[in-house]
Amino acid sequence: MGFRVLTGLFGHESNAFSKLPTALTNFEDYLLAFGDDVPAKIKGARIEPTGVEEAAAALDWNLVRTVVAWATPSGPVADDAWAACSGAILNAAETEGPFNGILLNLHGAMAQRRFPDAEGELLSELRAIVGPDVPLAITLDLHANVTDRMTEMADIVVAYRTYPHIDQVDTSWRAAKILDRAMRGEIKPKAVTARRAMIEGLDDGRTTVENPMLELLRQAGAIEKTEPGVLAISVHAGFTPADLDQAGPSVTVTGDGRDSRFSAIAETFMDYAWQTRHFDSNTYLGVAETVAETRRLIAGPGRQGPVVIADFSDNPGSGAYGDSTFLLQGLIDAGFTNAAFGTICDSDAAAALIEAGEGADVTVPLGGKIDPAYGPPLTLTGTVERITDGVYVALGPRWKGVTHRLGPTAVFRIGGISIVVASNRVQLTEIEAFTHAGIDPRTLDVVAVKSMQHFRAAYQPIAGAIVICDSGALSGKDISKLPYTRLRRPIFPLDLD
Numbered sequence: 423m424g425f426r427v428l429t430g431l432f433g434h435e436s437n438a439f440s441k442l443p444t445a446l447t448n449f450e451d452y453l454l455a456f457g458d459d460v461p462a463k464i465k466g467a468r469i470e471p472t473g474v475e476e477a478a479a480a481l482d483w484n485l486v487r488t489v490v491a492w493a494t495p496s497g498p499v500a501d502d503a504w505a506a507c508s509g510a511i512l513n514a515a516e517t518e519g520p521f522n523g524i525l526l527n528l529h530g531a532m533a534q535r536r537f538p539d540a541e542g543e544l545l546s547e548l549r550a551i552v553g554p555d556v557p558l559a560i561t562l563d564l565h566a567n568v569t570d571r572m573t574e575m576a577d578i579v580v581a582y583r584t585y586p587h588i589d590q591v592d593t594s595w596r597a598a599k600i601l602d603r604a605m606r607g608e609i610k611p612k613a614v615t616a617r618r619a620m621i622e623g624l625d626d627g628r629t630t631v632e633n634p635m636l637e638l639l640r641q642a643g644a645i646e647k648t649e650p651g652v653l654a655i656s657v658h659a660g661f662t663p664a665d666l667d668q669a670g671p672s673v674t675v676t677g678d679g680r681d682s683r684f685s686a687i688a689e690t691f692m693d694y695a696w697q698t699r700h701f702d703s704n705t706y707l708g709v710a711e712t713v714a715e716t717r718r719l720i721a722g723p724g725r726q727g728p729v730v731i732a733d734f735s736d737n738p739g740s741g742a743y744g745d746s747t748f749l750l751q752g753l754i755d756a757g758f759t760n761a762a763f764g765t766i767c768d769s770d771a772a773a774a775l776i777e778a779g780e781g782a783d784v785t786v787p788l789g790g791k792i793d794p795a796y797g798p799p800l801t802l803t804g805t806v807e808r809i810t811d812g813v814y815v816a817l818g819p820r821w822k823g824v825t826h827r828l829g830p831t832a833v834f835r836i837g838g839i840s841i842v843v844a845s846n847r848v849q850l851t852e853i854e855a856f857t858h859a860g861i862d863p864r865t866l867d868v869v870a871v872k873s874m875q876h877f878r879a880a881y882q883p884i885a886g887a888i889v890i891c892d893s894g895a896l897s898g899k900d901i902s903k904l905p906y907t908r909l910r911r912p913i914f915p916l917d918l919d
C-alpha cells in the first residue's frame with residue numbers, strides 16, 4: 423500500500439446575513455457521512471469525494487476518510503455541525519497519523535458562528551496537529567473567498583473551473599495529481615493569493631457565456647502548460663454576502679517553491695479582474711418586467727420549450743430563504759397558465775396541504791415567513807394536486823447521482839400555476855424537483871425556478887428562453903443594504919465607482 427492520505431469534504435457557503443443558522447440537521451438533510459461510511463454514501467454521485475476515491479485507487483493511496491458534509495447555503499455553521507465535521511477531520515489527524523499528505527474538499531466561503539474565516543480556522547487547527555511539512559491540498563468552489571490564512575496553511579489550492587459546477591470530480595483529480603508529486607518529493611508546492619478592492623467581479627464566475635472569467639480560465643490553462651513551476655492557477659469569483667475582511671474575487675497560484683513570478687501572475691490576473699469589474703452578462707428584470715418579457719416570449723414565434731424564469735434573488739444556493747413571494751404574486755396576478763413554480767419553502771404550508779389531502783380545495787398562508795421584508799405571506803386558495811415525500815435523485819450534471827430531499831412536499835394549484843411547496847430549502851437545479859411530483863417542465867409554457875446560475879446545467883437544454891428575475895429577495899443585486907462590519911473598505915461596488 424502506498425501513501426497514507428487524510429481526506430474529507432466539509433463544504434458550506436455561508437450567507438452572513440441570513441437569520442438561519444446551519445445546524446447538523448441541515449447537513450443530514452443534504453449530505454452527511456463519516457469515516458468508512460463515506461464510499462457507500464457517495465456511490466453513484468459525481469462529486470468531489472468521488473474524484474478523491476478514483477485518484478486514490480489509481481495512485482495506490484491508502485485513504486483515511488473522515489467526513490463528507492454538505493448543506494444548502496444559509497447562515498454561519500452552528501456549533502454542533504462544526505464540532506461534528508471539523509472534529510471528524512481533526513480527531514483523525516490526531517489519532518490516525520502519520521500521513522504522507524492531506525487532500526480536503528472545502529468550499530472556501532464557509533463561516534462559523536465564532537470564525538468568520540472558517541476554512542482558515544480549520545486549516546490552522548489541522549496544521550497545528552500535523553505540523554508544517556505534510557503536503558496539504560485543498561479543493562475549492564470557484565465562489566471561494568480565499569484568505570491569506572488559508573493560503574498560508576494549504577500548500578496546494580485547486581478550484582472548480584465551471585459554473586454551473588460540473589467539474590467536481592476533475593477538480594479533485596487535479597489536486598490529487600499535484601499532491602502525489604509532492605508526496606514523492608518531486609515538488610514543494612506553495613500557494614500565493616492576490617485580490618483587489620472588490621467584493622464582486624469576474625461576472626460572478628459564470629462559464630456559460632464569453633466573459634472575463636472564461637478569458638482568465640483560458641490563460642490559466644495555457645500558463646499551467648508553459649510556465650515552469652506553475653502547478654495550478656485557481657480563479658475565484660468570490661462570494662458576496664460574506665462578512666469577512668478578505669472576501670471577494672481572488673486568484674491563487676500554486677507554484678513549485680516560492681518565486682516572485684507566481685505572485686506576479688496572480689497580480690496580473692487580478693489587474694484584469696479589476697479592469698473588467700463592471701462586466702455582467704445577466705440582464706436582471708424586476709417582477710413587472712419579468713412578467714412583460716415572459717408574455718412577449720410566450721407569444722413569440724418558433725419557441726421550443728418553456729420560458730424558464732430564474733429568481734436570482736431568492737436562490738437558496740446563495741443563502742436566500744427560498745420563501746419569497748414577490749415573483750409568485752406577480753405570476754399569479756399575470757394569470758399565466760400551463761405554468762409551474764419551484765419552490766416555495768414553507769414546512770407549515772406543506773403540512774397543511776398534506777393534511778388536507780390530494781384533491782382538496784384549501785386556503786393557506788404561503789411563504790414569506792422567515793423575513794416578510796423579502797416577500798410577505800400570501801393567502802391563497804387552490805387545489806392540492808399531489809403529495810410527495812420530496813425525495814429524488816438528481817440526474818442533471820450539477821448534482822448527478824446525489825439524492826435531494828425537499829422534505830414533505832405538496833403541489834398546490836392556483837389557477838394555471840402548479841406550485842411545488844417544499845419543507846426543506848434546496849436550490850432548484852434539477853428537472854426532477856418537478857418530475858418527481860408529476861410535473862414535466864418540458865410540456866409547460868412557463869417554469870419558475872429559484873436559482874442564479876446552476877439551473878442552467880439541466881434547464882438550458884430544454885428551455886425555449888431564459889429570463890433572469892431579481893425580485894428583491896435576500897440575494898438580490900442591490901448589496902448596499904447588507905450590514906457589513908468586517909469587510910475591508912473602501913471596496914467596489916459599495917464605495918468605489
Ligand SMILES: [Zn+2]
Nearest residue numbers: 563564565587
Ligand atoms: Zn459556487
